[in-house]
Amino acid sequence: ANSRPPGKVRRTAPNLGVLKQVVGVLLPAAQPGTIVVDHSTVLPETTQALADAAAQAGCSYVHAPVFGRPDAAAAARLITVASGPPAALARVHPLLAAMSRKVMDLGSNPTAATxxxxxxxxxxxxxxxxxxxxxxxxxxxxxxxxxxxxxxxxxxxxxxxxxxxxxxxxxxxxxxxxxxxxxxxxxxxxxxxxxxxxxxxxxxxxxxxxxxxxxxxxxxxxxxxxxxxxxxxxxxxxxxxxxxxxx
The missing domain is CATH 1.10.1040.10 (N-(1-d-carboxylethyl)-l-norvaline Dehydrogenase; domain 2)
Structure with a gap:
């Protein structure tokens, strides 16, 4: 049996096609308890479908899109809006804070950040x-x-x-x-x-x-x-x- 501990996976995709390909590879290989942090800009129904798929795989899904140009990202000055399961949000908050001047916790509904x-x-x-x-x-x-x-x-x-x-x-x-x-x-x-x-x-x-x-x-x-x-x-x-x- 695979004994690797669950971890955190972060991703962003330029369009829905790429996002579906990434998810199709990622979730079947993820360990139960893995937290998937998605920075992509998508529709609310897409976010909900991804959150449901993650839950079925025993994972947690956090949607955390960002505001800011590349120079803001390089200077850790992004504004990050995040929503998802509270325990998962708490665990990934330090990762989000490291690249942001502000992290907004929008609650447990994953589509809120979307x-x-x-x-x-x-x-x-x-x-x-x-x-x-x-x-x-x-x-x-x-x-x-x-x-x-x-x-x-x-x-x-x-x-x-x-x-x-x-x-x-x-x-x-x-x-x-x-x-x-x-x-x-x-x-x-x-x-x-x-x-x-x-x-x-x-x-x-x-x-x-x-x-x-x-x-x-x-x-x-x-x-x-x-x-x-x-x-x-x-x-x-x-x-x-x-x-x-x-x-």
Missing amino acids: AMKLSGNFCIASCIEMLGEGMTLAEKNGVGRAHFMEWFAEFFSGPGITGYGHRIAADDFHAGQGFTVELGLKDVGHMRRMAATSDTPLPLADLAFNHLLQARAAGHGSSDWGAIALGVRQSAGLPIPAPALPK
Whole structure:
């Protein structure tokens, strides 16, 4: 008999297909009592199915998606939202805290963290949409992007949203290890589906989704999802940059 002690397994996957492949290999080989920590952004029903599959295998499932770009991860400045069995959450908390400036415990329902991640990403996408519209309005009326961002950074001092603004103003849409237009389409699609099943209108998400589609159609599928702003700019008749070559 295999006498290996149960442990902790952490994973994140870029899409549902990859996630299913990983789970299909992981759970049959996992020891009873293993805690599976998943950082992927998925739909609530996917999270529930994974939690049920883990329970059937004698494992615990914690959903712990994160907020923050790669530089925040490198500096252990992520915001992590986590939900799952209380005992499992307590055991993995030190691991999550080691990469985060804040860990939010959302309780025992595994889909709570899923809903929080999609709701939070909705706010980020909406802010980028707002930036794109405001900056384009200013540019079309004789105000340069740099001047717009000088005002914006003074009025909205948070580094997250101003960081997107500075990149948009500089036409810097290189994604690096960050969040791409393709991933943005996936996540905004998830939030629109979650909104539809809960009868929640999200007109800003619809706008952001359409502008992401425009950005992808212009060749920016691998660009940073700040390229939402390019869809706004293109609709206003302004030129947009060619997709950046990988650095």
